[in-house]
Structures are given as structure tokens and as C-alpha cells.
Amino acid sequence: MTEQLNADPAELAKFSDLAHRWWDADSEFAPLHQINPLRLQWIDSTVGGLAGRRIVDIGCGGGILSDAMARKGASVLGIDLSTKGIRVAQLHALEAATPNVQYREVAAEALAQEQPGEYDVVTCMEMLEHVPKPESIVQAAAALVKPGGWVFFSTLNRNPKSFLLAIVGAEYVLNMLPRGTHEYLKFIKPSELAGWCRGARLDLVGTRGMQYNPFTRRYWLSGDTDVNYLVAARKL
Template sequence: MTASTINQAELAKFVAMAEQWWDPKGKFKPLHKFNPVRLAYIREHLLAHFGRDATAMRPFEGLTIVDVGCGGGLLCEPLTRLGATVTGIDAAERNITIAKLHAEKSGLDIDYQATTSEALVATGASYDLVLNMEVVEHVDNVLLYMKSCADLVRPGGLTLTATLNRTARAYALAVFGAERVLRWLPKGTHDWNKFITPDEIKALLTRNGLKVTAETGVVFHPLADEWRKSPDMAINYMIMAERPAA
């Protein structure tokens, strides 16, 4: 086991595309399409868990959120607009530079740091919500990565993990289809062997003191050109967990 979660080869892939983070028609187009269903799920669970007013303009005022592997800040910015105090971390300094510039242009105060989850844990930081979104399939030392993400969840807080299932359908659609046929993603973006099953994620969450509270699949509807929640977790899925209050 390595002492770091950084996979240099995976990091290089995203550094090479960093300039396109905020181009909805560029190489991160799939994430722009994916963002509405991710945000809706986060909003739904934060409102319910923390008893917030769904009609408020900034319902997450006073809540702290860290987005681990934040990239260009596609989730950090809307969550900041909803009132949360947001920290975005990424191992790629170029991603953080892009995120900072875009936040500045947008007039948003977001704490962006070029660091890793394990390094952030060492500072003693903890948050009401820890986001682990489409990152775990790109890291080294999954055990250390999931433990560090869990360690960042304060008592009574939540964590959301989103990733790809290790199934034949996931390979056919998320790797072969998305990268080679539809060309939604650059070839080589994903390695099917690094995909993780829901049961594996839930076991890692549980072993690190968290309780799984919700799970959902996410599927693409081509006629509507949008992603939606689904009971089908065979390809993309999200799992919510909480750290019991002390």
C-alpha cells in the first residue's frame, strides 16, 4: 500500500483537460449533463437531514461542505450559491487554478486547495458534508482514500459517494460506448478494473464508522437528453452515509 492516494497517470489525464472544465460542450460535457441530478440529490438529503427550509434562497447557510477531487468546481459553485461554506480540494494544481479563476469571475468565496483527502485529515478538518463524486475510480490506495474521506465527516454529518459499478454493462456503456462509440469522453478516461461495486463501497463506509442511509442508480435518458435517478445501479450510482452523532 502506498502512503498517498494520488495516481499520477490518472492525474495527468485531468490536468491535460483542465482548460475545458467550464465548457459545457467540451471534454467535461458529460459532467455538465450529470450535474443537475447530482445537485438535486445533494439538496434533497441536506434539506431532510439538517431540517432546512426548502423554500429558502440559501438553505445551507452555516453548513460546511468539502468536495474531494473538485476539478474545476462544478459542484462547489452552486453549493456556495445555496449558502454553504465550501472547500474544494484536488490533487491537480492546474484544476485548482482554473477553479479559483472561475469562482473569482463569478464573485464566489470558495476555499480551493491543491491537496489530498489524507493531507486534509491531518489538519484536523471536518465537515457537515463530504463529497466523493466520480473520484474513487481514479485514485491509488482505495482503502486509504475511503478512510480519509470518512475521517473528514464530523459527527452528525453526511458523505456522498458517486462512482461506476464494475459490471459488464458498465464496461459496455461507460467505457466502450461513452469513450469509443459516442466519444463523450476521451479514450482511456476510465479503467473498468478500477470500478467498484456498491457492496464494496458500502463495506468501506461501514468499516470506517459510517451508516449507509440511501442509495440510487443514475441512468441517462437519451430522448430527454438528461440523467435521472433510477433503481438500476448497474452502471452509475450514488450512496449516502452518515456518521452517527456523538
């Protein structure tokens, strides 16, 4: 079954083993908790406010971004293929009484066939570099969003600088992430992502880079897309 899905069994197992730590802000997922306000603010300001929007969050994991968008007044569906991750997200939503958020264990491609053009916003953050066919996820995101709706991606650039900072630095020197979290060859150049977006009839509107200072432990958005970067696109 898994071999037929756009998913790497080893990647699913890796994140499933850590699923119980999704909502521990001092765990391996600390960087996601730290960058979440930045990406949430950028998405919210780009679309002119998330309140009242219908959103699907592809690769939601334990629901960190899904939960935050729901608290902004959106109606959010978080989807993932990690059973344990989805259960953690559902449990957190119950415990935190998060309004208007639901979670499903379903592939983006399957949901796109089931609910085409039903969402105002689609997000897919820190997920494309973990699947065998990222271009298929881009196509699914484009199918899920309404004409004129917004699609957001974030991923890692592929170049020597990103290898040094995102893998050697983050995983081996600073120990911010478990070793083996990322595979360099799965990183995605902005030109590659732009090409997939054009092929899916998504018009690129904006790109931002995310930077980190290991001494102050502060993240910020900038115009430097050499390592982590975010993309905003609209459905034509």
C-alpha cells in the same frame, strides 16, 4: 512526492491536460455539467438544505460541484491534487464572484489529519475510480465529517453492463468521453464501497443510480445502480 500520495500520476496528468476545458459545457466535461443539477439536488434534499453547511468537496477538479454548492449558501472547500485544475477552479470563482468557496491543492488524507471532524458534509464525486486506494479516501472522508454529518460518493459499478455502457458506449461509440477516461478494473461494486463505509463507521442511508438516454440526451436518477451510482452515508 506523488508516489507517496494516494494518486495515480497518469490520472493527474490526464486531467491536468484538460484542465482549461473544465468550464466549457461543450467539452469533454459536458457530462459533468449535465449531471451536476441532479447530484446537487439530491445532496441538498438529503441533508435538508445546504445553506449554512460547511462542506469539503474531495476531488473537486475545476469546481463544478463546489461552485454549485456554494451558490446554495454553503461554505465550501474544494480540494484536488491537480495543480492546473485547482487554478482553473480558483480563476472561475474569481470571475464568477462565487461566494464562500475556496480551493486547495491537498490530499484528502492530509486534510483529514489537519481538520478532523470539522465538516457538516463531505462529497467525493466521480473520483474514487481514479485513485489507487479508494478505501483510503473513504476513511479520510469519514475522518473529516462531524458525528451525524453526511458523506456522499458517486462512482461506477463493476459488471459487464457498466463496461459496455460506461466504456464501450460512452468512450468509443458515443464519444461522450475521451478514450481511456476510465479503467474497468478500477470500477467499484456497491458492496465494496458499502464495506469500506462500514469500516470507516459510516452508516449507509441511501443509494441512487444515474441513467442516460443517448437519444434524448437526458439524465435522471433511478433505483438502477448497475452503472453510475451515488451513495449517501452518515457518520456514526
